Amino acid sequence: MKIILTGATGVLGSQIMYEILELFVKESIEGKLILIVRGKKKKTALERINQLLSSSYTPQFLRDIGLEKLDAYIEIVDTDLDAVEENFSTTIEGAYFIHSAGYVNLSTDEEHREKIFEENTKITKIILNNFHHFIKKFIYIGTAFSSGERSGLVENDFHNLGFIPKHRNAYENAKFHSENFVAQRCKALGLPFQILRPSVICGKMLGDENRYFISKYMVFYLLAKFFYFASQRITEQENVRFIMNKETGLNIIAVDYVAKVIVSVFRREDIQQLNIVSHKSLNLVKGLQLIMDEVGYSNYAIVPNTPHFEYHNITEKLYYESIGKHLKPYLVSSAKEYNTTLLNSILEIPILDDETFTQMIRYGKLNNFRDINV
Incomplete structure (x- = not known):
């Protein structure tokens, strides 16, 4: 072969x-x-x-x-x-x-x-x-x-x-x-x-060997990385508003x-x-809460989408002018799920629960969200 x-x-x-x-x-x-x-x-x-x-x-x-x-x-x-x-x-x-x-x-x-x-x-x-x-x-x-x-x-x-x-x-x-x-x-x-x-x-979820390992931190990891380092840089956390559809998931x-x-x-x-894909998407509100709890950033709020959104502070501006503008289309999307009947018959789909998701973020934090470049 x-x-x-x-x-x-x-x-x-x-x-x-x-x-x-x-x-x-x-x-x-x-x-x-x-x-x-x-x-x-x-x-x-x-x-x-x-x-x-x-x-x-x-x-x-x-x-x-x-x-x-x-x-x-x-x-x-x-x-x-x-x-x-x-x-x-x-x-x-x-x-x-x-x-x-x-x-x-x-x-x-x-x-x-x-x-x-x-x-x-x-x-x-x-x-x-x-x-x-x-x-x-x-x-x-x-x-x-x-x-x-x-x-x-x-x-x-x-x-x-x-x-x-x-x-x-x-x-x-x-x-x-x-x-x-x-x-x-x-x-x-x-x-x-x-x-x-x-x-x-x-990151990896099957078995215990190198569990949670991933070689490059993307998408939700980038949000975690941004606020992990933001929480370390500043003594007083500025309030960041996340424009989000509370019903949708990732x-x-x-x-x-x-x-x-x-x-x-x-x-x-x-x-x-x-x-x-997973059986069920992770609700974005819950996912955001788990990320912010783990990285130690507590001053944030969830707001509905609006055509006129003005930044209130430097942290909010930095977020929305970097990863925030690329993530926003996903955060305001309609809720959807995938038909996983065929997939699960091939190989049982692992469950990403709150604890496992938190461990994913913790793994990234412990490694300073540093990509492995080969």
């Missing part, structure tokens, strides 16, 4: 890499994992991957096997995704192609729109157009938020809706258009495909669960679209 994986140095991609290697070993598969990875700064692609396979956060099962044996399963293509040479085609003949690389940016700034589109949609098109002749199946890792501004119960199929979803930012829009291109192009080619969509990714799912589901289903022919 041959599997191509992009994004192996990313938050989710690294966990997918671990799961694939474990699959090869445990099922005695004569496999080859082909990683398209760039060198970065002073590290070669090989050095970056070897760091991921020999660190304190590498699964113990893989560390026990050792780098030498693991490297025998791996072939590295050291290049940018849009610059893979033609002779790569012979290497990938008959491979499953898991495209996990992406540019996660929730910015609502117009100046970022083109880069977000290029890093997501344009590169996806290049990859599929260049290599569809040779691969066995194309698996695209999207986002559950490409569903856009919706309410009620959201099903797994986003591309036979009879309407075009309204998206909250360029990232959602780019991922949706990437999905649509993959679906339409693969159908025209007769090439099997899957679109697998995690919601907001949080769907959050553990990174190791997502990776296990992807590796469980990529060979299945009966699944084309699947949302990898």
Whole structure:
């Protein structure tokens, strides 16, 4: 079996890499994992991957096997995704192609729109157009938020809706258009495909090993990080008002669960679209309370959305002119949930309760919300 994986140095991609290697070993598969990875700064692609396979956060099962044996399963293509040479085609003949690389940016700034589109949609098109002749199946890792501004119960199929979803930012829009291109192009080619969509990714939840670990702090972690450091910088906490729909929630799912589901289903022919999400979204009011209690910021209030909102103090201004403006579209969204019947039949969905969510924030706090850059 041959599997191509992009994004192996990313938050989710690294966990997918671990799961694939474990699959090869445990099922005695004569496999080859082909990683398209760039060198970065002073590290070669090989050095970056070897760091991921020999660190304190590498699964113990893989560390026990050792780098030498693991490297025998791996072939590295050291290049940018849009610059893979033609002779790569012979290497990938008959491979499953898991495209996990992406540019996660929730910015609502117009100046970022083109880069977000290029890093997501344009590169996806290049990859599929260049290599569809040779691969066995194309698996695209999207986002559950490409569903856009919706309410009620959201099903797994986003591309036979009879309407075009309204998206909250360029990232959602780019991922949706990437999905649509993959679906339409693969159908025209007769090439099997899957679109697998995690919601907001949080730290590990399965088992006790490296529990709560995540390599990069995004979305709700950024809010926690902002107010954790704000609480340390100032002696008197300024009142911050959060514009929020009290009925809505944020769907959050553990990174190791997502990776296990992807590796469980990529060979299945009966699944084309699947949302990898929690049974129930975390209510935003409750989530905010848990975050602020843990980081030690108590002077805040929740207010309804209003067209004219003037900052009352420096902390409020700093929040809304940084992460706040990108998070606001999610905080005021309509309430929705996802149909998880199929997902739960594949692998039981872990429950993110109040205590577990608090532990996620505590883990980030103890590590100063410092990203791990490989």
